[in-house]
Amino acid sequence: MAVPSFLARERTVARPGFNRWLIPPAALAVHLAIGQVYATSVYKAALVAHFDTSLTAIGIIFSLAIVVLGVSAAIFGTWVDRNGPRAAMFTAACFWSAGFLVGSLGIATSQLWLVYLGYGVIGGIGLGIGYISPVSTLIKWFPDRPGLATGMAIMGFGGGALIASPLSKQLLSWYDPGYDGTAGTTASGGSVAGLFLTLGLIYLVFMMFGAFIVRVPADDWKPAGWDSSMVKHRELVTTASVSAGNAIKTPQFWLLWVVLFCNVTAGIGILEQASPMIQDFFRTGQSSLVAPAAATGFVGLLSLFNMGGRFVWSSTSDYLGRKGIYMIYLGVGLVLYVLLATLGSTATWLFVLLAALIISFYGGGFATAPAYLRDLFGTYQVGAIHGRLLTAWAAAGVAGPLIVNRVLDTQGTPGELVAGNYRPALFIMVGLLAIGFVANLLIKPVASKWHEPKGVDAHTSTPERSAAR
Amino acid sequence: MSSTNEGTPQTSTHTPAGLIGFAWALVGIPLVYGLVQTVRAASALFTG
CATH class of the missing domain: 1.20.1250.20 (MFS general substrate transporter like domains)
Incomplete structure (x- = not known):
């Protein structure tokens, strides 16, 4: 599967003198965004009330996203390695953002299957590609400290929930003045649809930033003073x-x-x-x-x-x-x-x-x-x-x-x-x-x-x- | 940390420190916000 030339791996090879410390924030931009998947509990009760369904039916959205993450990471892993991190991060951003937008439409029109398709399947593909996209690049930039490199990126996945959870509560309370984030109050379905729309757009910009600053090292590059x-x-x-x-x-x-x-x-x-x-x-x-x-x-x-x-x-x-x-x-x-x-x-x-x-x-x-x-x-x-x-x-x-x-x-x-x-x-x-x-x-x-x-x-x-x- | 690229005819580049600082701030500020909010929530374990 070919990618547009502006995403091509060859266009992302760093020239001599490029500072590798620009790569961890590129990776974090992606992982902090997709880490939102662990903050779904914030609006779970709101979706149960909105769709008038069970907690299990709403829980499927999250489970589906994690299963699709695993499957898409396995399926697209080779494509990611072949086309490089920019194409992968760009694609992940499109899928992750589109997942929120389709999910938002599903909530706004009260069609749960659209939320399954949007957040669960489309978003799940974004999760899978996004999760693996910066990892091999970081390992190549930090051959001297691969554990540190992968730790930095994957820490972002854990950190994403820490950001998304309070941010979502704040946005929900803006969109639904009757909701204050405390136990006993439940946000309206319309406010969750607005939240999905907002998060989809924020994460698109955030992840695209990562996609456009990421670079791969030249084949013969190595850190100064380091011997393989x-x-x-x-x-x-x-x-x-x-x-x-x-x-x-x-x-x-x-x-x-x-x-x-x-x-x-x-x-x-x-x-x-x-x-x-x-x-x-x-x-x-x-x-x-x-x-x-x-x-x-x-x-x-x-x-x-x-x-x-x-x-x-x-x-x-x-x-x-x-x-x-x-x-x-x-x-x-x-x-x-x-x-x-x-x-x-x-x-x-x-x-x-x-x-x-x-x-x-x-x-x-x-x-x-x-x-x-x-x-x-x-x-x-x-x-x-x-x-x-x-x-x-x-x-x-x-x-x-x-x-x-x-x-x-x-x-x-x-x-x-x-x-x-x-x-x-x-x-x-x-x-x-x-x-x-x-x-x-x-x-x-x-x-x-x-x-x-x-x-x-x-x-x-x-x-x-x-x-x- | 500086880096080397031996034996290639490519022109060298320089990554502006401001760009690196901006990139780290862009990911660091939301992360600090999330950490502070979570520490506040976690403090309820010891006070609640």
């Missing part, structure tokens, strides 16, 4: 290239898929239930020691640790190595989960501390994955491989809530649950983390039979050619 031979001293770090088509034939890809799936499923287990969970852990009879406002504060705190973990842990992985940091995410995470299940209800501060650390590992797992892929498979088609790996996220997005909700359904009625009712679900997560830990332990360097011949590059060769070897 320096990356060879770690066992798992390769200087060879593996195509996306071949990567998915290796055990390393599927072991990492299992690692990401287990880490994300375990994290979602807490994230999905955060607000009721902290109240249930400290329930005495019909009331809880933790008030609803404090529970909302807990959700905010987890968002901060989710975002911070993406940057801090991914950057730390540049020193500890990717395998080492995942041993911490999964091994220490496992211990923290056991402590949460057994001692979590003894003190609020302990519960908050354990949950916050677990969520920081969840965020870290997302942000470190592309750098791990780069170590194993090289930079050649790392964007396309990352896209395929994100199917683990889509699968975990279904499995995590399913496990927790199913277990809790068997334990009692919402509003009457106590800490002990969560233990079976938490111990399932412990088991998952143990599986992930073993999978990470089994990751070894990729066999040389999968390496591309020297001198290939992602935008002139095709995965079909290399896969046919």
Whole structure:
């Protein structure tokens, strides 16, 4: 699929002297925009009332967007690598913005299927392309600090919700004077349609800014004073290239898929239930020691640790190595989960501390994955491989809530649950983390039979050619 | 951080510091706004 010449990869190759510190804000412009997907709870109740439907029917909008994210990242990953970040970011901006506009039309005309199509499908494609679009470019600009580079971008995805949530509340209160953002007031459907329209236009401008300042490094570019031979001293770090088509034939890809799936499923287990969970852990009879406002504060705190973990842990992985940091995410995470299940209800501060650390590992797992892929498979088609790996996220997005909700359904009625009712679900997560830990332990360097011949590059060769070897 | 590009005949460029500052401000200001709002919400955990 050809792209217009102004988006072509060749037009984005940086000239000597270009400052690479212009690339992280380009990546952040995209990830801060698409991170809005985690702020949908702001208008969920308004949409339930507007469409006179169930929370489940509205929840499908978000679930659909995440599933389409995973699928489109897998499908379009190779296209993204071949055509470069500007074409990818431009396309992501168009889809993400169009998703909001079609969704706005659906709300304004009271047609829920249009919201599914708009935000869920069209917007979901924008999410998938947008999520992977700057990652491989950052890795190429920061070969000396790939963990820091991917951490910066993927931190933006966590940060996007932090911005969109208060911004959406503010915009809704402007469009509907009867809504003040507090519990008990619900925004009108018309104001949510206006919100979608506004966000669609803001994100279009924001993402286009990123698309037009992004550049790719020339093939022979390297940071001043850095030698590529320096990356060879770690066992798992390769200087060879593996195509996306071949990567998915290796055990390393599927072991990492299992690692990401287990880490994300375990994290979602807490994230999905955060607000009721902290109240249930400290329930005495019909009331809880933790008030609803404090529970909302807990959700905010987890968002901060989710975002911070993406940057801090991914950057730390540049020193500890990717395998080492995942041993911490999964091994220490496992211990923290056991402590949460057994001692979590003894003190609020302990519960908050354990949950916050677990969520920081969840965020870290997302942000470190592309750098791990780069170590194993090289930079050649790392964007396309990352896209395929994100199917683990889509699968975990279904499995995590399913496990927790199913277990809790068997334990009692919402509003009457106590800490002990969560233990079976938490111990399932412990088991998952143990599986992930073993999978990470089994990751070894990729066999040389999968390496591309020297001198290939992602935008002139095709995965079909290399896969046919 | 400066960078090098060895062995290419391309003319070199200079990225204005103002552009880098503007780009970082454009993403940094909304992020700080979101962080402040979230810290305020999170503070309810310790006061609410």
